[in-house]
Each structure stands twice: as structure tokens, then as C-alpha cells.
Amino acid sequence: MASSELEQEEIRPPQPPGFLQWIRENLFSSIFNSVLTVVLLPVVVFIIYQVLVWVLFQANWKAVTQFPLLYTVGQYPRDQLWRVGFIFSGMILMLGISWGRWGGLLRSITLAAGGLLLVVAILPVQHAELTLNMRLYLVSNIALALVGYLIGKKIPIKSYLIFAAWFLIPIIGVILLAGFESSTLIPPVQTTQWGGLLVTFLLAAGGIVLSFPLGVALAFGRRSSLPVVSAFSTVFIEVIRGVPLVTILFMFSIILALFLPAESRIDRLVRALMAVTVFSAAYSAENVRGGLQSVPLGQIEAAKALGMSNFKTTIFIVLPQALRAVLPAIVGQFISLFKDTTLVVIIGINDFLGIGRSIINSDPEFVQLRTEVYLFMALVYWIFSYLMSLASRRIESAMGVESNL
Amino acid sequence: MTKRLIPVFALLIVLVLVLSACGGGAAPEGQTVVETVVVTVEVPAEGGEPAAAAPAEGGILARVLDRGYVVCGGRTDLAGFGMLDENGRNVGFDIDFCRAVAAAVFNDPEAVEVVPLTAADRGPALQTAEVDILSRNVTWTSSRDAQWGNFTTIMFYDGQGFMIRKDSGITSTDEFDGATVCVTSGTTTEQNLSDFFRQNGMEYEAVIFEESAAVYGAYEDARCDITTSDKSQLASVRSGFADPDAHIILDITISKEPLTPAVPHGDDTWFDIVKVVSYALINAEELGITQANVEDMKSSDNINVLRLLGEEGDWGYTDLGLEPDALANAIAAVGNYGEIYDRYMGPNGISFTLPRGPNNLWTNGGLIYAPPIK
Structure with a gap:
């Protein structure tokens, strides 16, 4: 039994280099490189440490964290935010569908976006703009991306239809954001807002x-x-x-x-x-x-x-x-x-x-x-x-x- | 043939672009004014617009009424004067004045669209009547009055001052010789500074930045001994420092900066309306009419109060085409002059604290004075 295991191992392709081997090959491959590593390593560690200390303890991120809506939509009227949300959800859905259709990089992007939404949605902090409704909206977008993925995976949609939808979203989006003069449901919002x-x-x-x-x-x-x-x-x-x-x-x-x-x-x-x-x-x-x-x-x-x-x-x-x-x-x-x-x-x-x-x-x-x-x-x-x-x-x-x- | 024409065309277009750059960077030249006049004459011929949208001159009020809101040239990046609150709403001393006008015309302080303008495009925006009011911390000067539009009533008396560190040992401007000064580039502030030092026969070294935040950062990091700007701005910046008491704003004022809302040329009625609103805000403070008591004051026994609130006589509303209670609405919307000031720059103001000083009523030793409303 032992010998057969050994044989199997011999058949395997060469293993990727281990951690130690990687270090030996990349950081200590010659005397000069070793010296360089020894000299520079403390410098790099020191810089990273200082940056981390500043980011985590010294910096005051109040001006960044206090106004998520200002950074994302500016002065857009807060009672009309659903329009922005509608467009955002539309894009998330299309992202999901495209992921289901093509995979690849779109998968990484969708997963990253979903992960970000999830993190923001469950942030354990009190925030005036991160209401329960907002958190639920963010989570529902993750579900929407998954629904899109299933649609794209199971239903064979023609590629050009997906492209057309991607093309239409910004056009519909701009019309929706601008609103109509005589409409009470979507009143006009000036572009200065x-x-x-x-x-x-x-x-x-x-x-x-x-x-x-x-x-x-x-x-x-x-x-x-x-x-x-x-x-x-x-x-x-x-x-x-x-x-x-x-x-x-x-x-x-x-x-x-x-x-x-x-x-x-x-x-x-x-x-x-x-x-x-x-x-x-x-x-x-x-x-x-x-x-x-x-x-x-x-x-x-x-x-x-x-x-x-x-x-x-x-x-x-x-x-x-x-x-x-x-x-x-x-x-x-x-x-x-x-x-x-x-x-x-x-x-x-x-x-x-x-x-x-x-x-x-x-x-x-x-x-x-x-x-x-x-x-x-x-x-x-x-x-x-x-x-x-x-x-x-x-x-x-x-x-x-x-x-x- | 065409090949020969190419350089000519190119030269022409380059010329236009260069001119545009000049017009944008500094105060507009005389030629831009000429252009506006010529163009407005040509409008009806080439404009495919509906006939109702005809008035280019003399019709600002008509356009405002037709549109249903006031377009106010303001800014979103100056604490106290024009800024954003956490909901993205435009607030500030200058913005409240626009809201007062909107309340007088439409009885709705929200009937305002604030167009953020930069220092470069505020002049052209007023010249071309893109905005109905320019209320953006603009200093009234004779050349701007001639070129840009009509300046209404001085709402804020500002002036350039100096801020120094308390531990620097400097007590007066006589000791400024050889100092380093932090200043924003390309502004009248920089020019005033050099004039001041030259007149007093002193030398200085300028530390210049494009952005004001960088100027004050450098000053706080002790890269210069002195920083200079309008005094309201210095007060604002000082209040944001880690230790405000370590800095002094010197009493000396080296320039006159009367900050004044302006309206485009060509519509006297609109000009009058904006002016009467500013008079009302000032008179209201004099008469003790506030946002809170404006309704009660309508049964006051002071004849001047009754006139202002439209209960007695005609303060001019018939000729201006406004409602009798237009000024009362303006005060109900934003308060009187003192209330607006205190909201942003008073002892418990949103932005910072700046003593009224010259911006006190004339009855309190200041310069704020308005014709009577009657």
C-alpha cells in the first residue's frame, strides 16, 4: 500500500513552490538580493506599520463616513432617491444576468459588489443615513444579483439583447433622473441638484x-x-x-x-x-x-x-x-x-x-x-x-x- | 485652395479659444460685453424657440414667474455663506437671501434653484442672465457693476485681514517686515497683500497655494508666520483649528469687501424687488420683527411694522406686482437680517462665530442701514 501511494505521488505534476521556497527564490536568491532584503524589509514593515497606525487610529474619517449619500448622489432630493435606487438595482440585475451568461471577470465584479453591499448593510454602527430600509434595500440588491445570475444561467438570452439592455439603462436612467415637467410621480429635478x-x-x-x-x-x-x-x-x-x-x-x-x-x-x-x-x-x-x-x-x-x-x-x-x-x-x-x-x-x-x-x-x-x-x-x-x-x-x-x- | 485655408481656419479657432481662456480666468474683458449685446439682437431671427420665450432683456421677472422658481447663483463650498447641509440642501447666509426673494415672489422659500458658480464663471453667468440673482460672496466693485449687472444692497461688510500665531510675538503690522505669508494664488487677496507691503516699505515672502484649504493647512503647520484673507474667512478657519485661541486676527483691515447680491442688467422691476427684500430684512431687525413673531406683529400698533407687513398702505407692491404680504412671507421664511446672520455666524451659529462688528445695525454702531419701507 505504501509503495502504491509513493508511485501515485511520483506521477503527480511538480508541485507549485511552497512558501519557504518562494521566499528563497525571490528574496534570497543571491548574496546581493539577501542583503537588499535584509536592509529593505524593516523599512517596508515600518512604512506599512505607520500607514496602518495612521489609517486605523490617527486619521479622523468623520468627513468621509458621515455623508455617504452626498458622495454618491450629491444634492439629489432625498425624497426622490428611489429613482437612483431603481437605476442602481437595474444595473445590479443586469450585472447578475451578464455574470450568468458570461462568467469570468463579471463574476468577480458581481461578487465584489455584492460583498461590499453586504458589508455596508450589516455594519454594526448607528448611522443617520443607514436606516433599516436602506439596509434592507442593500441586501435585496444582493438577492437581485443572484436572481439575475440564475436567469442568465438558465435562460438562453441572446447576447445582443443583454448589450441592448446595458445600453438602455443609462438612457432610461437619465430620463428618470430628470423627471417630467407635468408629472407628480416623477417631478423634474434640476441637474444642478x-x-x-x-x-x-x-x-x-x-x-x-x-x-x-x-x-x-x-x-x-x-x-x-x-x-x-x-x-x-x-x-x-x-x-x-x-x-x-x-x-x-x-x-x-x-x-x-x-x-x-x-x-x-x-x-x-x-x-x-x-x-x-x-x-x-x-x-x-x-x-x-x-x-x-x-x-x-x-x-x-x-x-x-x-x-x-x-x-x-x-x-x-x-x-x-x-x-x-x-x-x-x-x-x-x-x-x-x-x-x-x-x-x-x-x-x-x-x-x-x-x-x-x-x-x-x-x-x-x-x-x-x-x-x-x-x-x-x-x-x-x-x-x-x-x-x-x-x-x-x-x-x-x-x-x-x-x-x- | 482648401489646403491654404486650413491655417487660416486653425488660427481663427485658436484665437477664439485663447479669448475664451482669458475671459474665463480673469474679469471679463470689454469685448465679451459687446458680444452679448450683438447676440441678444440676433435672437429672434435664429432662435427656433416658441414665441413665448422671447424676453432676453427686460423680462427677468416675467421669466422667473413663468418658470416658477428663482435661479440663484451661489456656491456650495464656503462655510457660513454657501454650503451643503448633511441632506445636500443648500444653506448659508447668501443662500438664505435667495430664499427670502423666493418667499417674497412665490411664498415658498424652496422655490429656488442654486447654481454653484466658480470665481471664473460667476461674472458671465450674471452677464448672460443665466442666474436671476448672484448671491455668492461677491465684492461690489465699480467695474463689476459696469460689466456684470446691477448690485443691490450691501449685505455683508468684509475686509481683508491678517491672522498670526499668538506666540509669534508680533503685535502689530509694523513688525511684519521679512515675514512669510500664506496666501491663495491669483486672487485680489494676493494683490492687496503685495500692495500693502509695498506701501509700507516692507519685504515679505509669499507661500502660495491654489486651494484655500492648503493655505490654512500650511499656516497651521507653521510654514508661514502670517496668513491673510477676508476676515470672515479667517474667523471661519480659526474656529476649525485644534486650538483656536492660539491664533489672533489683527484688527487692521487692508481692503474694502462689500459683499452684495447682484441681478442681471436690463430689468428694473426685478432689480427693485430684490432690493426691497433686502430692505425688508434689515428693517425687520430694526423693528423687532422676527421669524417667530411675524404673524403677531401684523396686529402691532407700530405703523412702520404694519406698513412693512402689508397691513397698512402700499410699500410699492402694486407697482412691483407682488402681494401685500410678500415681505412678511420673506421674513417668515428666513427671519430678519440679524436672525440670518446669527443662524450661521452668531454665538451659536452653525458655521462659526464672528462678532457683528460693521455688520451691526446703524442703530448699534454698525453700517447696516436700509431705506424705510413705506
Whole structure:
């Protein structure tokens, strides 16, 4: 018996290195590395210890923990919060369905979101905004995600329907958030009341969704053989790329208002969205153009030889290959767009950063707590940027793009 | 041909963008004013808007009434004046004034939309009548009065002062020579500071930050001897320090900062309405009318009280198109001038404590004075 066990062990594949072996290989592989480890280890431990002591005992997180609703929805009327909750639940449900359909990274994201909701829901603290109803709402969202998972797993829903639903959520969301003039059920809520993460996401999502097609159009426009189209695209791209986003925001926020009559004024949030979109479109256009140039001429000639029209050649042959080639660059552009939305603070829109600044400055006591608030906001921005970059890597590998990441 | 035109186009667009940057950063130039005038003339020709939305000039009151609420240019990031409470509601000294106007016009202090404005876009927002009232801690100056809009009544007398640490040993500004001063960049505060030191033949070293929170952080960390700002702001900051008593705000005031709500040019009736509301708040304090007793005061035997509350005579409401009890409603909504002040900056104020000083009534040795309501 003993010998047969031994034989079985010999058949097994080599074991992954153990903890000690990992340490030996990575930290003490040579004399120089050993010395380096011995010298640096206390430094690292000391830094981590100090950071932990500060985070847990010295820092005062009051300005962060006291206003969860301000950070998430800004000034949105508290008696109309169900609208935000409705949209959030819709997204959670779609996240669950997508998880059931595709799994992979979506599973991790859904589980992380569910875990976060659960932790917040059962936090053993008294909090004015964490009422029983709010806790129940958070828990019910976890259930909703699971329901979505089962639906996605059991019922074969067409992929394009799920994509369409994801696309519709923000559109329905904006309509629901804005409300209607004559409605008592969903009365209008001015966009100056919107704020916090809600506005950051709206600007980022809106900017990405709107700037991408515009960027593709500009990329084609720049390569166009029609002189007017190509001149316009070139001037547009080069001018926008040559000017800082701050300037464009000011132009849309202030100069545009000077040219329009008082009554046909464009909403401030829309003006900011236009500025962000235009800015991002110019950069997307150059990314896409890079992709277009990478498509070998032979592909186009082959498509022509098969009798495909110009339009079909572009849509089915050129564009898919071009976009695949520049996907990392485009996602990078989207991540920077997400962070660039913080600049709308300078035109008086209270996005996530703006709300943080307002909170710091609303109470003299909180001016002293600005380090904590800014660290918290940096962490939130990092989480979402990192999620986007993770997602892009998955998409890249799914599309077979070579990646060194 | 087109290729030759490209640089011309590019140059033109760049020029527009550069101009926009200038207009945004500093006080707007003369040319922006010209632009507004030209554009308003062109409106009816190109606007595809319904005919009802015609008034560009002279129709602010009509637009306010049509809309059903007052658009108030304010801010959300200045303790005491314009800030957010924990429910995200706009509160503050400046915001309460907008609520008073809304209460006078609509008998509803909530009929207000507060548009947060930055220092850069507050001027254009008023010039283009994007806001009906600008109540955002704005100093009334002659050039702003000429360019931006009409300034109503000075509601708060502020001025730039200095804060020093008590243990620094400095007792007066004569000992400032060679000091380091923490100051926000690109503001009139910075300019006033340099003027002050130059006039007095003293040298200083400036420690400059973009954001005010960073300025006071640096001051508290003893990276400079002195910090300077409007005195109300200094009082606010001091109250947030770990040990407020270790810091002194010197008595000297080196600039005049009359903080005044303003309205866009072009509608005298609206201008008058906003002014009469400010007069009412001040007169109410003089006459002892408060938020709590405003109903009882309607049967007062003081003729001036009765006039203000619309029980006797006409204080002008017929000509302004308001209800007789409009001013009573404003006081019922936010209280009189002193009550608004105390709510945020009084001894038990929400934000910080700042003695009334020049913002006392003229009868108490201050500067707050308003024409009679009759």
C-alpha cells in the first residue's frame, strides 16, 4: 500500500513552490538580493506599520463616513432617491444576468459588489443615513444579483439583447433622473441638484459612448478624399488636441452661453458633457486612425475583389481589424476620460471631487480633515480605473490581441 | 485652395479659444460685453424657440414667474455663506437671501434653484442672465457693476485681514517686515497683500497655494508666520483649528469687501424687488420683527411694522406686482437680517462665530442701514 501511494505521488505534476521556497527564490536568491532584503524589509514593515497606525487610529474619517449619500448622489432630493435606487438595482440585475451568461471577470465584479453591499448593510454602527430600509434595500440588491445570475444561467438570452439592455439603462436612467415637467410621480429635478459619483459616472459613460462614434467618424473623415471633410476633421482634431481640457470646458461653459439667448440655454451638465465628448473624440480619432493605418491594403483589395461595396468593406473588413489593433489605446483613453471628468469642478459642477471639496469647505472643522477626504476619493477613482483596465485586458485576450501586460 | 485655408481656419479657432481662456480666468474683458449685446439682437431671427420665450432683456421677472422658481447663483463650498447641509440642501447666509426673494415672489422659500458658480464663471453667468440673482460672496466693485449687472444692497461688510500665531510675538503690522505669508494664488487677496507691503516699505515672502484649504493647512503647520484673507474667512478657519485661541486676527483691515447680491442688467422691476427684500430684512431687525413673531406683529400698533407687513398702505407692491404680504412671507421664511446672520455666524451659529462688528445695525454702531419701507 505504501509503495502504491509513493508511485501515485511520483506521477503527480511538480508541485507549485511552497512558501519557504518562494521566499528563497525571490528574496534570497543571491548574496546581493539577501542583503537588499535584509536592509529593505524593516523599512517596508515600518512604512506599512505607520500607514496602518495612521489609517486605523490617527486619521479622523468623520468627513468621509458621515455623508455617504452626498458622495454618491450629491444634492439629489432625498425624497426622490428611489429613482437612483431603481437605476442602481437595474444595473445590479443586469450585472447578475451578464455574470450568468458570461462568467469570468463579471463574476468577480458581481461578487465584489455584492460583498461590499453586504458589508455596508450589516455594519454594526448607528448611522443617520443607514436606516433599516436602506439596509434592507442593500441586501435585496444582493438577492437581485443572484436572481439575475440564475436567469442568465438558465435562460438562453441572446447576447445582443443583454448589450441592448446595458445600453438602455443609462438612457432610461437619465430620463428618470430628470423627471417630467407635468408629472407628480416623477417631478423634474434640476441637474444642478445631481452630484457625486452619479455625475462622475454620467459624464464618463456619456463621454465614452458619445465620443467613440464621433472619434471613428473623425478618423475616417481625416482619411477622406473629399477635401472639405478631411480639412474639417484635421482642423478639428488638431485644434482640440492642441488645447487643454480646461480651456475647452471654459469655452463650452462660458463662451457658448454668451452666444446663446437666455431662453435657449443649454443645461450646464450637458455643456460639460459636450466639452468632455469633443475633447475625448479628438484623441479617439487619432487612436482609431492608427488602427485604420495598420490594416493591410491587401485586405481592402481582397474585399473589393469579392465585390463588397465601400461601405461594407469599411464596416465588416477594415473597422473590426482596426479597432482590435488599438483596443488598449482606446481603453487607456477612456480611463483618462474618466479621471478627466474631475475637471468639471472648475465650471461649478459638483461631481465626486466637487462634492468632496464642498464637504471639506462646508465646516471649518473639516478643513483639517482634507487629507482623509482626498485619500478616500483617490481610492475610489483608483478602484474604478483599475476595474476598467482589468476589463480591457479580458476583452483583449478574448479578442486575441497580443498583450504584454 | 482648401489646403491654404486650413491655417487660416486653425488660427481663427485658436484665437477664439485663447479669448475664451482669458475671459474665463480673469474679469471679463470689454469685448465679451459687446458680444452679448450683438447676440441678444440676433435672437429672434435664429432662435427656433416658441414665441413665448422671447424676453432676453427686460423680462427677468416675467421669466422667473413663468418658470416658477428663482435661479440663484451661489456656491456650495464656503462655510457660513454657501454650503451643503448633511441632506445636500443648500444653506448659508447668501443662500438664505435667495430664499427670502423666493418667499417674497412665490411664498415658498424652496422655490429656488442654486447654481454653484466658480470665481471664473460667476461674472458671465450674471452677464448672460443665466442666474436671476448672484448671491455668492461677491465684492461690489465699480467695474463689476459696469460689466456684470446691477448690485443691490450691501449685505455683508468684509475686509481683508491678517491672522498670526499668538506666540509669534508680533503685535502689530509694523513688525511684519521679512515675514512669510500664506496666501491663495491669483486672487485680489494676493494683490492687496503685495500692495500693502509695498506701501509700507516692507519685504515679505509669499507661500502660495491654489486651494484655500492648503493655505490654512500650511499656516497651521507653521510654514508661514502670517496668513491673510477676508476676515470672515479667517474667523471661519480659526474656529476649525485644534486650538483656536492660539491664533489672533489683527484688527487692521487692508481692503474694502462689500459683499452684495447682484441681478442681471436690463430689468428694473426685478432689480427693485430684490432690493426691497433686502430692505425688508434689515428693517425687520430694526423693528423687532422676527421669524417667530411675524404673524403677531401684523396686529402691532407700530405703523412702520404694519406698513412693512402689508397691513397698512402700499410699500410699492402694486407697482412691483407682488402681494401685500410678500415681505412678511420673506421674513417668515428666513427671519430678519440679524436672525440670518446669527443662524450661521452668531454665538451659536452653525458655521462659526464672528462678532457683528460693521455688520451691526446703524442703530448699534454698525453700517447696516436700509431705506424705510413705506
